[in-house]
Amino acid sequence: MFGRFLKKLLVFLSPVILLGIGYFIFDPFHILHVYESYPDNYAKSLNRDRVSTQVFLNNNNKYDYKSFIFGSSRSSVFYARDWGKYIHDETPYHFDASCETISGIASKLEFIETNKNKIDNVLFVWDRSIFEYEQDTLGCVFIQDYRVSKLPWLKYHTIFLNSYFSQGFFTAFYDYMIFKKFRNYMKTYLEYRKINYTPVVNDFIFTSYIEEIKRDSVKYYTQPNFFYERNPEKQLPAKVIKPYQLQYLKHIKEILQRNNTKFKIVLGPTYDQKYFNKEDLNVLESYFGKDNIYDFSGQNEYTNNKTNYYEIYHYKPNVARDIMRRIYQ
16 A cells, blocks of 8 residues: 555656756756856856856965955956956956845955955945845845855755756756757746856856847847937936945955955946935945045946947946056056
């Protein structure tokens, strides 16, 4: 009687068991094993925070990183070696994360200190979103690496398992793995753009966008519904820095002071042309000093020209290079 029940139970659970075995064999999120590099994000669902943490750990003993760029994916166009020319460091490290948070940046600085690195130079690339996102509400693509955040190991992996067992994800994952054809529905679960990661310094490059623009820039920038029209009136958003986030600003300041770090904070030129709130700017100046903060938000020569953007979320490397030229020279 019990044997018959067990057989039926195994038959019933067999799809779940097979999916579980597939998870451990194929490691769809690249978090179960240590990878030396992550050259391409296409048709994958990689967590950028995990990539940044692992590449740092892979290379730190050899390069003993001393200079760091922190920010969200918008910081990606501040290429490490472009910055290195201004700070005289051949191997600065790009320690960014998608949908980065101010708490994430504070914990990364602490993590670097615990690894016995000297923090000589830092470039913070911030905007309002750094203070708008909350770590505990982010999904598997954005959650911070447990080795940095001190999130319990089991809770961290449970977040990925929950995403894997959602029907949409494993359908897209195995569909692409078997047939090697990217279908439109997969965009919800897998990266549809080619994004390349560089070794050692951990920059990432929007390869697909670059290739499309090279093929036909006019067609690229006249795509229907691709760039929305901005409000010509001055956009003054509400405050975004919350009282509880002051502890992270204080922690960042203390680490910078402990290391006698040379640092600069760039408030980036977001496409929406919204200015960084004046009260929030005063808060940052009270912690980090007015001379260390460079505000490029709002309406300016960068934001007025849509060809300075890949899309409404990310500006281009030429903007970053010009900003670095201005703030360092």
